[in-house]
Amino acid sequence: MPKLATVDQCTGCMLCVDVCPHDAVVPQYKNGFYYPSINYTKCVECKLCEKKCPVLKKVFIKNEYLDKPFAVWSKVPLRRIGSSSGGFFTELAYYCFEQASVRNMPCCIVGVIIQGKSVEHRIIEKKEDISLLQGTKYLQSEASGIYEQTLQFLRKGYLVLFSGLPCQVDAMQLFLDKKQYSGEILTCDVICNGVPDGRLLELDIGNNFPDLKQIISFRDKLKGWNKCLAFTYERENGSICRLPIEQSFFLKAFKANYALRKCCYKCSYSTIKRNTDFTIGDYWGNTYSVEEQFKGVSLVISHNVRATEILKKNQTLFFYPVLWEECLRGNPRLYSGKRIIQYAIPRFIINRLLNQRRYSILKRLLTDETGAVSEKRYWWIPFKIWTILLKHIESKYREYKLKKILNTYKNEKY
Ligand SMILES: Cc1cc2nc3c(=O)[nH]c(=O)nc-3n(C[C@H](O)[C@H](O)[C@H](O)COP(=O)(O)OP(=O)(O)OC[C@H]3O[C@@H](n4cnc5c(N)ncnc54)[C@H](O)[C@@H]3O)c2cc1C
Ligand code: SF4
Ligand code: SF4
Ligand code: SF4
Structure with missing residues (x-):
């Protein structure tokens, strides 16, 4: 068996x-x-x-190429505003369509769309549909079938841009290994913090907004990029609601890392060097101005010469090289896939409560609410103390890992 x-x-x-x-x-x-x-x-x-x-x-990173990291944003305001960071993914998708038309090839983009209350991988063949793939969706997409479908497009001679989580992009590359096709593929993965437990969102929806018809987004730039985490959805009556992170325990738990998939606490893909063409994420280092910070900036790492050329050739992108220290400081998932053992306790507790669908207790644990949930029982206080301690220990751990990785990167030649 x-x-x-x-x-x-x-x-x-x-x-x-x-x-x-x-x-x-x-x-x-x-x-x-x-x-x-x-x-x-x-x-x-x-x-x-x-x-x-x-x-x-066993995940094996065979690629040794390393360019400088770049802070990047789209010069087209609409493309930038609709994206989670600086809009690099959208620009890359447009670039692929343009290149394909110059080379007289058909083109398609593979990415993640929102479908009602869940998300899924989808292939789009029209430029106008790029916006469906734009934006981060903080749920794991069900990716079965997408690898075989992508291969079919490659066999028909398409130029394909495949995007997804690092584990999904790796799976795509392994699937294509030793397969024959006449098309061409570009791959783009994200810096990945992990995927959250879907039960949190289900419980949040059931108790907070049962009239949800369609999720619209998980983050936006309405109040600026720094305060981007907000859950926006369409109600049955057609009106639009926006819940900032303080009101959504789903987003709170995701940000706190208490309810991620088990493997995301020890991820082998949290590395700088990767087998993909591009790795993209948020750039939290210094930017030229507060205004740029407000609009969002992408961090782009190209993993081969072809990818670096694509980045530099793109006329609608603004980019400049940044220091490793500046991008690594804000992005620990580029150098540390392990989360400290102390997470096991909150994760265990949250998991138990999710199994029992204990909404009000979960809400008490995951939000800053202080109102009485279970009258005079204060058992949740040790949980809160533990999580405060956890944050402290983790920041020390990160600092230690950062120092180690920066020592290595001082010796990297560009
Ligand atoms: C689960 C998850 C965790 C992340 N964690 C971090 C992090 O810790 N640090 C960091 O810097 N960046 C993280 N990111 C990436 C970040 O949120 C932005 O997606 C990234 O900066 C790209 O921004 P953009 O403006 O270039 O493009 P956008 O238009 O914002 O991104 C769209 C791209 O993201 C892909 N995508 C969106 N949702 C999903 C999904 N659920 N599964 C697979 N692919 C998806 C789309 O297919 C498309 O390729 C994460 C993304 C996801 C989905
Ligand atoms: S590939 Fe399919 S048939 Fe073969 S061992 Fe796995 S499950 Fe069985
Ligand atoms: S879904 Fe799980 S078992 Fe299947 S290939 Fe991916 S990691 Fe392996
Ligand atoms: S953290 Fe790693 S295992 Fe988890 S979803 Fe991201 S890439 Fe996949």
Whole structure:
């Protein structure tokens, strides 16, 4: 019988679903995340799924190329404002369409869209649809099928831009290994903090806004990029509601890292060097002005010569090189995939409460509310003290890891 990655290790990339030639692996939604499930009556025990699983193969970064990191933003205001950071992804998507038309090739972009109350990977073939992929969606997309569909487009000679979480982009590359196609693929992953437990959002929706028809966004720039975390949705009656992070315990828990997928507490993709073409994220270092900071700035790391040239050739992008220290300080997920063991306690407690759907207690633990939830019981106080302590220990741990990585990067030659 095939043995896939364990529940604790599995990233949910769903590569095993696309790899199985007998449709014996199906995605299953369990405890807020997607996991593969094997139908043993269909399975012929070829073990192809086992051989391809990125976790079982052990994540291997073979790329040694390293350019300077760049702070980047789009010169087109509408493209920048609709994006989560500086709009690099949107510019890259437009660039692909333009290049494809010059080279007389068809083009498509693979990315994540919001579909009602969930998110999913989708392929778009029209420039006008790029906006559907724009913006960060803080949920894990169910990616099964996307690898095979992308291969079909490559076989038809398309220029493809594939974007997603690092574990999904790695899965795409492993899927294409040794496959023949006439098209061309560019890959772009994000700096990834981890994916949150979908049950948090379900509980938040059920109790806070049951008339939700469609999620619109998870962050925006209405109050400036620094205060971007807000949950916006359309109600059944067509009106639009915006909840800042203080009112959404889903966003609070995500930001605090208490309810992420288990593998995201020890992620092998949290590295500077990667196998993808581009890595993108938020640039929190010094920018030219407060105004630029307000509008959002992308951090872009190109991982090969082709990617660096694409970045430098793009006429609608403004970019300048930044120091490693400045970008690493604001982005620990570029050098540390491990979260300290102390997270295990809050994660365990939150998980138990989610299983029992204890909304009011969760709300007390995850927000700053001080009103009585369980009258005179103050058992939640140790939890709060523990989490304050946790933040302190983690910042020390990060500082230690940062010093270590900066020592290495001093010796990097550009
Ligand atoms: C779960 C998650 C965690 C992140 N954590 C960090 C972090 O810790 N630090 C940091 O600097 N940046 C993080 N990012 C990336 C950041 O939020 C921006 O997406 C990034 O800066 C790109 O911004 P942009 O303006 O260039 O493009 P945008 O238009 O904002 O980004 C769109 C791109 O993101 C992809 N995308 C959006 N949601 C998802 C999703 N759920 N799964 C896979 N791909 C998705 C789209 O396909 C598209 O490629 C995270 C993103 C996600 C989805
Ligand atoms: S291929 Fe991906 S989804 Fe399947 S077991 Fe491995 S990590 Fe999990
Ligand atoms: S062993 Fe082969 S047939 Fe069975 S689930 Fe894996 S890939 Fe499919
Ligand atoms: S933290 Fe790592 S394992 Fe988790 S979603 Fe991001 S890339 Fe995948």
